[in-house]
Amino acid sequence: MFKKILFATTASPSCDHAARVAFDMAKRYDSELTAFHVFGIPTRGFSQFVRDVRTGETVTFDDDYLDWVKEEMKNTYVRQLEIHQNCTIEAIHGVPHTEILRAARKKDVDLIIMGSTTREEDEGTYVYRSTTGSTLQAVTKAARCPVLVIGxxxxxxxxxxxxxxxxxxxxxxxxxxxxxxxxxxxxxxxxxxxxxxxxxxxxxxxxxxxxxxxxxxxxxxxxxxxxxxxxxxxxxxxxxxxxxxxxxxxxxxxxxxxxxxxxxxxxxxxxxxxxxxxxxxxxxxxxxxxxxxxxxxxxxxxxxxxx
Amino acid sequence: MAKKILIVDDDPNIVTYLEDFFGDNGYDTCSATDGSEAMAVVKKEKPDLITLDLEMPEEWGPRFYRKLVKEEEFRKIPVIVISGLTGSKYAIQKAVASITKPFDRDKLLAIVKDVIG
Structure with missing residues (x-):
């Protein structure tokens, strides 16, 4: 059980709680863990530009940027990676839910772990948004394995x-x-x-x-x-x-x-x-x-x- | 090993009747005539199922049930309420069944079989 786990992450603070669960589970149950990040495409179709999740800026996508993001992911999870060595870090560009589902299918994972939304609550508003993110919605709908959500x-x-x-x-x-x-x-x-x-x-x-x-x-x-x-x-x-x-x-x-x-x-x-x-x-x-x-x-x- | 049923009822006729009935159908039985003594019997006999009357002279069924579920070891023992009181099904809603006296013995047996086999 839980031999392979896909942890879909933005590697930003909104996924921190999910990260703790993902790494903890992988260690406890001796799972093969993949921390997986998709660069969102800000435009329709294929594009040379992606949106950086931390700064929100549009950047040109190339191998240097890809390596840099992978390095940043390693830095973000440096402590967890020390404890859990059986983890690979992957980053890819595309439509997030499509790529997450594709990776889950290709790797034949038993479980996908995700946060519930990456959007912070708008400050100053008095209405609680109370909806989950669109990527989560699409992944939970189509995934062939259970999706563990950490909100x-x-x-x-x-x-x-x-x-x-x-x-x-x-x-x-x-x-x-x-x-x-x-x-x-x-x-x-x-x-x-x-x-x-x-x-x-x-x-x-x-x-x-x-x-x-x-x-x-x-x-x-x-x-x-x-x-x-x-x-x-x-x-x-x-x-x-x-x-x-x-x-x-x-x-x-x-x-x-x-x-x-x-x-x-x-x-x-x-x-x-x-x-x-x-x-x-x-x-x-x-x-x-x-x-x-x-x-x-x-x-x-x-x-x-x-x- | 035969499953054991504890019969809690203050009416000796009911107790004897149920003991014979369950005995004939391959179950072991033990009994208590009041809620106050039923707990001691549960501890001694460790029954697999309890049939419980509601109205008894010393301690009523619901109070005994409350004591029962406080004990970790016994709180999962299934209980069938057998009572003549109207509205008795609302007294212990977590009981697996509530039966009103006079009752259909085949129906009772079907429930017992369903619950403990």
């Missing part, structure tokens, strides 16, 4: 995975996420929390639910959890089932915090049937931005079968 500092994860929350709404797309969560839990001896948040957000639009209805639905969800997932965990008994009611992303983040979770696993989306078209689900997007532990988004079963 905030995730100190809880130091020391490896031990406590996993699998957030589900029982949809078919959640199946691959379950399999991933279960395999990680089983391989590394973690506690697996099977968690469902019963959505009562309709109350804000005027639909008042009786408490009986809410609690009946929660009990039904508990039963569903037991029937749907428990039989698939033969011989594994370190799991717990929990159902909370509320706004799903809030409840998942709360639950993860209260239980000292070090990994949340969710399906990339649940509503739309096609993995090709669906956007990153709104619940998982908010969880990615708000949780204090890494969040794995799973969209396809391909790589999970072999883990």
């Amino acid at each position: 905030r500092p995730v100190a809880s994860t130091w020391g490896g995975f031990s406590n996993i929350v699998f957030g589900t709404d029982f949809s078919r797309t959640a199946d691959s996420a379950f399999l991933f969560a279960y395999k990680v839990a089983k391989t590394f001896g973690c506690t697996l929390h099977l968690f469902h948040a019963y959505d009562i957000s309709a109350v804000h639009s005027g639909k008042i639910m009786e408490q009986d209805e809410i609690e009946d639905n929660m009990m039904e969800a508990r039963e569903k959890m037991r029937k749907m997932y428990v039989p698939r965990m033969k011989g594994f008994d370190d799991y717990e089932i929990e159902i909370w009611e509320g706004i799903p992303y809030v409840e998942i983040v709360k639950f993860a915090r209260e239980n000292y979770a070090d990994l949340i696993v969710m399906a990339h989306h649940t509503r739309k049937p096609s993995s090709e078209k669906a956007l990153l689900g709104s619940t998982v997007e908010q969880v990615v931005l708000r949780a204090t532990c890494p969040v794995a988004s799973v969209n396809r079963p391909d790589k999970i079968k072999d883990l």
Whole structure:
């Protein structure tokens, strides 16, 4: 498991939290790690110019610049590279998500690690942007392996995975996420929390639910959890089932915090049937931005079968 | 080894009936007549499943359940609530099932089999 990890990075401070997780995981699980940077192209099509991620300036792309960027990446991760020698640094120019996906496919990686967005919050604004970056969205949508997203500092994860929350709404797309969560839990001896948040957000639009209805639905969800997932965990008994009611992303983040979770696993989306078209689900997007532990988004079963 | 079921109920007829019924279906049983003594039985017998009455003279079922889940070793033991109280399904919502007396024994057995095999 996690034999090959692709860490997609800008090598700027916005990826620092993700870097800590990437190098820590690679060392702990003895993975082959690639720190991978793509120079974004500021214009459509192919171009001689790229945008420097640190200065934001447009620079002419040539071999000297490429070497310089690789050197800068080495300097940025100098301490991590000392500890973890089995890491290669790669830089390439192109459309970031296309190149990340291409590299992941070519190297046949088991996991992609990324930050949630490179844009800093605009100073002076009072509205929290609350969206993930477009590269992340495109990568999570099309990746054949799970994508581990680190949106905030995730100190809880130091020391490896031990406590996993699998957030589900029982949809078919959640199946691959379950399999991933279960395999990680089983391989590394973690506690697996099977968690469902019963959505009562309709109350804000005027639909008042009786408490009986809410609690009946929660009990039904508990039963569903037991029937749907428990039989698939033969011989594994370190799991717990929990159902909370509320706004799903809030409840998942709360639950993860209260239980000292070090990994949340969710399906990339649940509503739309096609993995090709669906956007990153709104619940998982908010969880990615708000949780204090890494969040794995799973969209396809391909790589999970072999883990 | 046969799975063991702890029956907690203050009605001796129910206890005897369930002991015979589970015994006939290949389960071992043990019993307690009140929530207050059930914890000691759990510690001694380490059951695989508990059927729990809600209303008992000394200590009610929910209070016993609260004590049970505080113990790391026992908190995952599945509980089936068997009670005559109305609305009993809301009393211990984490129970694997809530059954109202009088109950259908086949339905009970199906749940037990489903949960502990």
